[in-house]
Amino acid sequence: MRTTTSNLHLASLMALTAALAGCGGTTSDNNTSAPPPPPPATAPIALHFVQPTENVLEPGASEPLAANVVVNGSTAPNGTVTTFSVSPSGAAALSPVAPTTVAGVASTTLTVSSLPPSATFQVGATATSTSNTAGDSLTYYVRPAHQALQVLVPAYFSATGTSSPWATLTSGAASYPDVKITAVASASDGVLTATSKADDDLLKAIKDFKAVAGTTNKVIGYVATSGSGGSRSVADVKATIDNYIRLYPDQLDGFFLDGMATDSARLAYFQDIYNYIKALASGMSKGATPPNAPTVIGNPGTYPVAAYAGVADTLVTYAGNAAAYQAIDPQPASTWVYAKDNTAQGMLVHTASTCTDMQAAVKHANRPRLNTGLVYATNLAVGASWSSLPTYWQQLLGTVDALNKQRPLPLC
Known part of the structure; x- marks a missing residue:
């Protein structure tokens, strides 16, 4: 008995269906093995220091420090947490360490320890929006106490x-x-x-x-x-x-x-x-x-x-x-x-x-x-x-x- 072209096509489709079934593949919307949907878009975030204007301080000096935070191209919502840090940690103190933003700005106060002249240290700041994190850093130098001009x-x-x-x-x-x-x-x-x-x-x-x-x-x-x-x-x-x-x-x-x-x-x-x-x-x-x-x-x-x-x-x-x-x-x-x-x-x-x-x-x-x-x-x-x-x-x-x-x- 001759096999017609239609019969060959039918046999091929049946074989393919069986193979997919064996591998768990299906076109059904109810199949839990389907590829997961793409993750939701994350909000881009940016952070940069807006203070200080000087990065040379004296031992024991205190000065304000602030960072500007932007989310999705706009001022970060009030209450966005920004975390500040010092390296090495004993070089200076920060208060508060994790302030929240007000009008897009997170503010803290930096107080230098009793460091020797020419010492250096770094201050960093980070903020997070969903899964994105942005940060900035500054290098500080320590000089002797200022003398009169x-x-x-x-x-x-x-x-x-x-x-x-x-x-x-x-x-x-x-x-x-x-x-x-x-x-x-x-x-x-x-x-x-x-x-x-x-x-x-x-x-x-x-x-x-x-x-x-x-x-x-x-x-x-x-x-x-x-x-x-x-x-x-x-x-x-x-x-x-x-x-x-x-x-x-x-x-x-x-x-x-x-x-x-x-x-x-x-x-x-x-x-x-x-x-x-x-x-x-x-x-x-x-x-x-x-x-x-x-x-x-x-x-x-x-x-x-x-x-x-x-x-x-x-x-x-x-x-x-x-x-x-x-x-x-x-x-x-x-x-x-x-x-x-x-x-x-x-x-x-x-x-x-x-x-x-x-x-x-x-x-x-x-x-x-x-x-x-x-x-x-x-x-x-x-x-x-x-x-x-x-x-x-x-x-x-x-x-x-x-x-x-x-x-x-x-x-x-």
Whole structure:
């Protein structure tokens, strides 16, 4: 008997049905072995810190900390739990640890433990919506307690005459006796030899400046460590230091080393000079011990490698244009600055054209993030930056005084 095409099709369908039945497969809606439906859509969530504006704190300091939480692109519902944490856990305390959001913001208070300078720690925050979790983290740095701002004046100008900038410098010091000023006096552009002679006008100006009643102002000698022929030898630099002492006896409180390098190649050179200066006593005789040892300020003009912090009491980590200074930031490459007092850093800013520009520069230096304690700004431009005092000299002193006393800044 011949098998028809219809019969073959029927047999095939029956065999397929039997096979499906054996495997449990069926088209019935009542079969519990059917693939599960897809999970419900989860709500996207985002979280980011909105405080602090500063991530450099001092031991024992407390500050508010807040995170913004968004769900489905909108402000998170009130009561959304946000969990904060600290790593390492002993670095700081949080109160509360798991606040709930109000108007999309979760707030807590961070209190730093008694950590050593240059310590770091992290703060994290997380929030969850259905099965999605979002988080953010911050790195904090710890610096020593803030010291009052001081003024560092590159007083490379002439001392001749009653109307010289030195006279203005001295009158300003008398007007603001609470503002400590360190003036850098320059004789023969920082290169003195055995045949050099004292500048009598400069000597008198230094004495007048230091004699201002009620002040603790200093004068340090400008020393060039490089010239047109390259680096000066250690012997020549030491000779300049000795001749400053010979020509201006009992008047100098230390030295300003201009042209300091930034890499480790010349570290030994500056270490030798630093040790030589520190061996000079107050009054510049041999055999000093701290705190009477002379002050050493180095001027690399930018952030050097960290080891240079050991060859100067203060490093000028910025010397340049006021506008560019607003972008200066020691993080992340030079966070070693937080191991030192703010008085271990200085800045010299030129082309701060207006009093307002000056105040912006000084306020930037005073930020914990910059950790800079010796400041100077002038309206004079590059090429003659330090040839006189700024037109807003009195306002500069008043600005520093106001910041130190937490008072409103003087009007410009």
